[in-house]
Amino acid sequence: MGVGVRLESGGVEIAGALVDDICRLYDEVFSEPPFFWRDDESDLHRQRLAGLFDDPTFGITVARVGADLVGFAYGFAVPADTQRWSRLTERLPQETTAEWPGRTFLLFDFAVRRSCRGRRVGRRLHDTLLAGRPEERATLTVQPTAVDTQVIYRHWGWRKVGQVEGGPDAAAPVFDVYLRDSLADLRAGQVSP
Ligand SMILES: CC(C)(COP(=O)(O)OP(=O)(O)OC[C@H]1O[C@@H](n2cnc3c(N)ncnc32)[C@H](O)[C@@H]1OP(=O)(O)O)[C@@H](O)C(=O)NCCC(=O)NCCS
Numbered sequence: 142m143g144v145g146v147r148l149e150s151g152g153v154e155i156a157g158a159l160v161d162d163i164c165r166l167y168d169e170v171f172s173e174p175p176f177f178w179r180d181d182e183s184d185l186h187r188q189r190l191a192g193l194f195d196d197p198t199f200g201i202t203v204a205r206v207g208a209d210l211v212g213f214a215y216g217f218a219v220p221a222d223t224q225r226w227s228r229l230t231e232r233l234p235q236e237t238t239a240e241w242p243g244r245t246f247l248l249f250d251f252a253v254r255r256s257c258r259g260r261r262v263g264r265r266l267h268d269t270l271l272a273g274r275p276e277e278r279a280t281l282t283v284q285p286t287a288v289d290t291q292v293i294y295r296h297w298g299w300r301k302v303g304q305v306e307g308g309p310d311a312a313a314p315v316f317d318v319y320l321r322d323s324l325a326d327l328r329a330g331q332v333s334p
Contacts, residue, residue: 146211146262148269150202153194159203160190162210170252175286177313185310186250193217193249200246202270204253204262212253214266218276219245225280229318231303237320246276246324267297272327279324282316294319298326 149155156163164187171186172178179185193199193215201215219225219240226238248271253263271279282305283290291301299319307313 145206146257146260146265147205148202148265149205150200150269150273152199152201155203156190156199156201156215157194159210159213160187163190163203163213166210166213166252166254167250169254171312173255175288176284177286179312182312186312190250200270200274202266202273204257204266206257211257212262212266214248214251214270216247216249216270216279216281218243219247219280225305228305229303230305233302237302243275244277246271246274246279248279248281251281263293264297268327268330271321271324272330274324277323279321281319283319284313285315285317291317291319297321 164183167186168183170176171182196217198218199215200217201213203210204212221240221242221244223240226233226240248267251263251267253266281294281299283294285304295301299321301317302320303318305316305318307315
């Protein structure tokens with residue numbers, strides 16, 4: 142575990158104060174291979190992040206060493222009327238695609254500074270954010286080229302359920318879609334702060 146890494150969880154009060162640090166770290170991490178990076182992605186990400194601040198279900202956990210932001214994980218509840226499952230390349234069973242308020246959390250963005258990886262910072266961010274959520278399960282999308290990240294997700298109990306096209310303003314042309322069927326094990330676990 143990283144010595145001196147401090148975690149903090151909350152909502153817009155945390156993200157709003159750290160928005161420039163979050164955007165800087167996002168650009169640093171996702172402009173590198175193996176990620177697809179478009180010229181306007183930095184601006185698009187900043188707009189997407191600002192757009193989340195109106196969502197009362199928004200939640201974030203950040204990791205800091207001193208004043209430096211070294212990692213973040215944030216997301217929001219999938220709305221009950223979402224179309225996200227119907228856009229998948231694979232057809233999923235109705236019991237998987239059915240949504241209702243409180244069913245699914247979307248882990249929207251998640252990253253750890255390269256120099257801090259492999260020291261359980263990501264694990265602590267992931268477990269702390271998800272253990273604090275009221276939703277039953279969680280979903281995320283990840284770029285197909287992020288093979289190492291997908292190994293970690295499977296190790297942490299996620300399963301790939303399909304692929305989805307990114308659309309005109311998305312960070313990449315295509316994403317793999319993952320589901321974690323329950324968060325109960327994380328809520329029951331001892332997550333170190
Ligand atoms: C994904 C990411 C956030 C993980 O953070 P991290 O701090 O490196 O992860 P951790 O050190 O906490 O944990 C990695 C875990 O995967 C395991 N792992 C790593 N490589 C592995 C491999 N090849 N096979 C099996 N397990 C592996 C580690 O043993 C560790 O397991 P543990 O949780 O049981 O201790 C980080 O690698 C990152 O920022 N990647 C680039 C951005 C990214 O892909 N973000 C997600 C986009 S959807």
